[in-house]
Amino acid sequence: xxxxxxxxxxxxxAERAMRLARRYGGLLILGCLLxxxxxxxxxxxxxxEGKRNEAAAAAFLRITGPxxxxxxxxxxxxxxxxxxxLTDFAATAxxxxxTLANLRxxxxxxxxxxxxxxxxxxxxIADDAAAEPMLRDLATLLWAQHALGTVPGADxxxxxxxxxxxxxxxxxxxxxxxxxxxxxxxxxxLAKALFSQIAADPDAPDGARNxxxxxxxxxxx
Numbered sequence: 001x002x003x004x005x006x007x008x009x010x011x012x013x014a015e016r017a018m019r020l021a022r023r024y025g026g027l028l029i030l031g032c033l034l035x036x037x038x039x040x041x042x043x044x045x046x047x048x049e050g051k052r053n054e055a056a057a058a059a060f061l062r063i064t065g066p067x068x069x070x071x072x073x074x075x076x077x078x079x080x081x082x083x084x085x086l087t088d089f090a091a092t093a094x095x096x097x098x099t100l101a102n103l104r105x106x107x108x109x110x111x112x113x114x115x116x117x118x119x120x121x122x123x124x125i126a127d128d129a130a131a132e133p134m135l136r137d138l139a140t141l142l143w144a145q146h147a148l149g150t151v152p153g154a155d156x157x158x159x160x161x162x163x164x165x166x167x168x169x170x171x172x173x174x175x176x177x178x179x180x181x182x183x184x185x186x187x188x189x190l191a192k193a194l195f196s197q198i199a200a201d202p203d204a205p206d207g208a209r210n211x212x213x214x215x216x217x218x219x220x221x
Contacts, residue, residue, distance in 0.1 A: 056097040063089055064104065079112035087121070099131045103139065110146060119143055126159075137163050141170050144177050153181045172204025176211065183215075192219055 063085050086105035090098040102121050109118035125131055125139035141163060144156050156177070163174035179194035198204050198212040 053094055053097075056093045059089055060093070060097050060101060063101075067104075067108075079108050079114065083108040083112075083114075083117070095130050096132070099125055099128070099135045103135065106139070106142065110142075115146060115150075119146060122146075134169065137168065137170055141173055141177070144174070148177070148180055149184055153185050156181050166203070172198055172201055172208045175204075176208045179212075179215075188219060192216060195219070 063082075067082060083105040086101040086108070090101035090105070093101060102125050106118045106121035106125075109115070109121065122139040122143035126136050126143065128136065140159055144160050147156050160174045160178055162168070163170050164178065165171060168174065175194050175198050179191045179198070182188075182191035182194065195212040195216045199209050199216060201209065204212075
């Protein structure tokens with residue numbers, strides 16, 4: 001008797017399954033197709049991005065190769081031409097290469113004495129939410145270092161503040177720039193306090209610690 005009831009229960013389950021399959025089978029097939037299409041689209045996107053990055057890398061090297069061959073020193077009459085080539089490339093490049101190209105162009109402008117163009121590029125990079133945070137912070141730091149003495153100290157300090165935390169990889173250099181702002185404004189005690197902090201910071205770059213020691217010796221002498 002128990003076997004009969006089990007067989008009836010099995011038949012009922014099978015019948016319900018068939019009804020569900022007839023009612024929702026089309027939707028299940030459609031769902032599977034959508035999943036497969038999504039996977040395929042992702043693979044196509046990754047392939048496309050890989051090709052785009054390869055092309056960007058080749059184009060970036062074509063532009064920067066001749067500059068590197070000159071040992072990083074670009075003749076004054078070629079600064080604008082090379083910087084323009086980099087910014088034109090950046091306009092359509094993938095995000096990483098876009099940021100690197102604009103940083104390189106800003107360095108060319110700065111080394112060529114065209115500070116306004118360099119500072120504009122550094123500001124744009126720092127404000128680019130899609131750029132890598134470390135590169136955005138680097139752009140802010142470079143802007144601040146070149147803005148010393150030409151931009152109000154309060155503005156420089158405000159933009160440097162997010163970089164001065166101990167977890168930021170640029171905190172030693174950012175604090176050094178802060179101290180130089182204070183020194184420029186005649187706030188000697190604030191400058192000395194920061195230089196002392198940098199000199200004692202094992203995570204600060206060696207160059208920053210050495211410069212801090214040297215300036216402290218002069219200020220205390």
